[in-house]
Amino acid sequence: MKILKWVVIILIAIILLFAFVGMPYLKKQTKKISPERVATYVQDGLDMQVKYSGPYKKGRIIFGELVPFDAVWRTGANEPTTFTTKTNISILGNQVAPGTYSLWTIPGRESWTVMLNSEVPDWGVTLISGGKKTTYNPDTDVFQIQVPVETLEQSIERFTIDFQESEGLFLTLSWDKTRIRIPIKKQA
Structure with missing residues (x-):
C-alpha cells in the first residue's frame, strides 16, 4: 500500500x-x-484582427505533403489561428457577430473549405497524435464556405495571412505557390 x-x-x-x-x-x-504574427484591418468602420503562427517553407512541399489535402488544418502552426472582429461583418453571405473565433481550413487542390468556429482551443493539435490530429470541433462552426485556389507564379516562403483590398476586401492566406481569398463585407 x-x-x-x-x-x-x-x-x-x-x-x-x-x-x-x-x-x-x-x-x-x-x-x-513558427513565430506569431498579427494582421489587422481598421478602416471604413471595420475593426478586425487575425493572430496566427507563420511557419516557413524551408524547401518542403507544402500542400499535399506537409499539409495534407482534404484534411482539417489548424491554418498555421502552434495554437489555432484566431479571427477577431469588433464589427458585424458578412463572409459570403454568412453573418459574423463581433467576437473572437478560430479559423480552420481543409485545403484542396482546386478549392479550400474555410471554417469559422466559435471555440478557440488551447492548442491546434493533440500531442498524442504527434501533431497529426487537430482539436477542431465541427459542432461549434459558425459557418463553412468554399473558396477557389489561386496558383501564384512566385513562391511565398512564409505562411502569410493578410487583409487586401482589390475589388473589395479580402482576407488572404498565402504560402508556397498557393493563395486563397476570403471576401469580407461590412454589415449595416
Missing part, C-alpha cells in the same frame, strides 16, 4: 512538472520556428 501511494505521488509530480514546465518550454521552442 505504501509503494502504491509513492507511485501515485511520483506520477502526479511528473504530470505537474510537464504541465507547468514542459508545456511552456515546448510552446516557446515551437514559436521560435
Whole structure:
C-alpha cells in the first residue's frame, strides 16, 4: 500500500512538472520556428484582427505533403489561428457577430473549405497524435464556405495571412505557390 501511494505521488509530480514546465518550454521552442504574427484591418468602420503562427517553407512541399489535402488544418502552426472582429461583418453571405473565433481550413487542390468556429482551443493539435490530429470541433462552426485556389507564379516562403483590398476586401492566406481569398463585407 505504501509503494502504491509513492507511485501515485511520483506520477502526479511528473504530470505537474510537464504541465507547468514542459508545456511552456515546448510552446516557446515551437514559436521560435513558427513565430506569431498579427494582421489587422481598421478602416471604413471595420475593426478586425487575425493572430496566427507563420511557419516557413524551408524547401518542403507544402500542400499535399506537409499539409495534407482534404484534411482539417489548424491554418498555421502552434495554437489555432484566431479571427477577431469588433464589427458585424458578412463572409459570403454568412453573418459574423463581433467576437473572437478560430479559423480552420481543409485545403484542396482546386478549392479550400474555410471554417469559422466559435471555440478557440488551447492548442491546434493533440500531442498524442504527434501533431497529426487537430482539436477542431465541427459542432461549434459558425459557418463553412468554399473558396477557389489561386496558383501564384512566385513562391511565398512564409505562411502569410493578410487583409487586401482589390475589388473589395479580402482576407488572404498565402504560402508556397498557393493563395486563397476570403471576401469580407461590412454589415449595416
